Amino acid sequence: xxxxxxxxxxxxxxxxxxxxxxxxxxxxxxxxxxxxxxxxxxxxxxxxxxxxxxxxxxxxxxxxxxxxxxxxxxxxxxxxxxxxxxxxxxxxxxxxxxxxxxxxxxxxxxxxxxxxxxxxxxxxxxxxxxxxxxxxxxxxxxxxxxxxxxxxxxxxxxxxxxxxxxxxxxxxxxxxxxxxxxxxxxxxxxxxxxxxxxxxxxxxxxxxxxxxxxxxxxxxxxxxxxxxxxxxxxxxxxxxxxxxxxxxxxxxxxxxxxxxxxxxxxxxxxxxxxxxxxxxxxxxxxxxxxxxxxxxxxxxxxxxxxxxxxxxxxxxxxxxxxxxxxxxxxxxxxxxxxxxxxxxxxxxxxxxxxxxxxxxxxxxxxxxxxxxxxxxxxxxxxxxxxxxxxxxxxxxxxxxxxxxxxxxxxxxxxxxxxxxxxxxxxxxxxxxxxxxxxxxxxxxxxxxxxxxxxxxxxxxxxxxxxx
Numbered sequence: 001x002x003x004x005x006x007x008x009x010x011x012x013x014x015x016x017x018x019x020x021x022x023x024x025x026x027x028x029x030x031x032x033x034x035x036x037x038x039x040x041x042x043x044x045x046x047x048x049x050x051x052x053x054x055x056x057x058x059x060x061x062x063x064x065x066x067x068x069x070x071x072x073x074x075x076x077x078x079x080x081x082x083x084x085x086x087x088x089x090x091x092x093x094x095x096x097x098x099x100x101x102x103x104x105x106x107x108x109x110x111x112x113x114x115x116x117x118x119x120x121x122x123x124x125x126x127x128x129x130x131x132x133x134x135x136x137x138x139x140x141x142x143x144x145x146x147x148x149x150x151x152x153x154x155x156x157x158x159x160x161x162x163x164x165x166x167x168x169x170x171x172x173x174x175x176x177x178x179x180x181x182x183x184x185x186x187x188x189x190x191x192x193x194x195x196x197x198x199x200x201x202x203x204x205x206x207x208x209x210x211x212x213x214x215x216x217x218x219x220x221x222x223x224x225x226x227x228x229x230x231x232x233x234x235x236x237x238x239x240x241x242x243x244x245x246x247x248x249x250x251x252x253x254x255x256x257x258x259x260x261x262x263x264x265x266x267x268x269x270x271x272x273x274x275x276x277x278x279x280x281x282x283x284x285x286x287x288x289x290x291x292x293x294x295x296x297x298x299x300x301x302x303x304x305x306x307x308x309x310x311x312x313x314x315x316x317x318x319x320x321x322x323x324x325x326x327x328x329x330x331x332x333x334x335x336x337x338x339x340x341x342x343x344x345x346x347x348x349x350x351x352x353x354x355x356x357x358x359x360x361x362x363x364x365x366x367x368x369x370x371x372x373x374x375x376x377x378x379x380x381x382x383x384x385x386x387x388x389x390x391x392x393x394x395x396x397x398x399x400x401x402x403x404x405x406x407x408x409x410x411x412x413x414x415x416x417x418x419x420x421x422x423x424x425x426x427x428x429x430x431x432x433x434x435x436x437x438x439x440x441x442x443x444x445x446x447x448x449x450x451x452x453x454x455x456x457x458x459x460x461x462x463x464x465x466x467x
Contacts, residue, residue: 054121096122131460268313268314444463
């Protein structure tokens with residue numbers, strides 16, 4: 001029998017530890033190369049079995065905040081729309097579920113190759129909902145007041161989620177809502193006028209219209225329109241997925257060859273982030289004459305605006321300044337317009353009466369310059385009277401979205417409204433107040449009509465100026 005000299009215990013443990021460390025290092029090396037993860041398929045995924053998922057919208061912009069759920073883990077896309085998931089390369093594929101508010105959920109299957117860089121690109125479609133807009137009646141009928149009653153006409157545009165007009169509606173599809181002032185609201189809900197006690201409840205004599213006429217669209221006329229986008233801080237809450245920017249792209253893409261577009265954004269105060277607060281104008285008017293001057297060349301600027309949100313809302317000042325540029329720069333012979341998007345009210349004009357005077361000046365100046373104002377309001381925070389008066393009194397239209405899902409159909413209809421080629425419903429109602437003297441000259445009726453279609457039920461707010 002051979003005899004082996006006994007080694008000290010500490011030395012034996014040291015040699016054993018070194019061997020264990022070497023074994024572990026080899027295991028990690030194999031895992032990093034994909035080794036040990038193939039073959040049997042029963043082990044955990046290797047370190048390199050990572051799937052990069054890039055989520056974009058249909059214009060190629062990254063969708064931030066999307067949830068990407070895989071069979072093992074889930075992740076949230078970053079500001080570029082990118083998420084990374086741990087996957088099991090031995091499975092050969094991975095089923096993914098992608099979701100984001102205001103987008104259509106999507107399920108896809110990604111092919112996975114163990115030990116390789118795995119990537120997949122996913123495009124999400126926007127959710128769209130039917131919506132409507134209002135404009136002053138063009139029949140020449142003026143509101144008439146008889147004691148406690150007032151009879152008026154308005155025109156309403158109704159579009160489906162595809163931005164196409166919904167025709168064939170009848171009296172039964174339109175219901176005028178009764179109105180009761182909300183004491184907790186700082187604004188007039190039903191009737192707004194110079195007097196402090198002007199806001200009084202009213203109800204329609206008949207909830208459905210007294211008359212209805214479908215007014216066909218006219219032959220399309222070319223236009224020069226400036227898009228003015230609200231970039232104030234509240235946008236972060238009302239439009240967290242940038243539906244306004246996506247919708248602006250859709251509007252620019254759908255322009256005719258003879259149309260012109262200009263892009264601008266507004267926000268004021270210390271928190272404003274746009275490049276030249278309170279108003280940033282992006283280049284001269286653009287058309288489809290060449291790729292470098294096409295309206296779609298504004299897309300990078302729109303993408304950049306997604307992170308430039310902050311500050312207050314200098315609405316009237318921005319409208320006035322941009323209007324002057326439209327007048328000076330728009331080609332001759334084209335209809336001139338401003339398309340103004342906001343989710344709130346002017347925060348610079350002062351108290352209610354001062355703001356009323358300030359708004360009237362903006363309206364008078366736009367009318368004198370021949371510039372129509374088209375206003376798009378998002379959320380219940382908008383000043384319906386302000387946006388309605390800016391539009392109605394300059395020959396434009398007031399478009400209202402209760403949610404971001406209605407923005408795309410509305411923006412899709414703006415081009416036809418600008419070119420006067422969109423059909424409208426002309427409706428007449430009579431409303432009744434409980435006391436006389438409510439419908440005073442110079443006051444404004446604030447109202448909502450509920451529209452019921454096969455594409456959904458929604459409200460279209462509108463205003464009627466009392467002469």
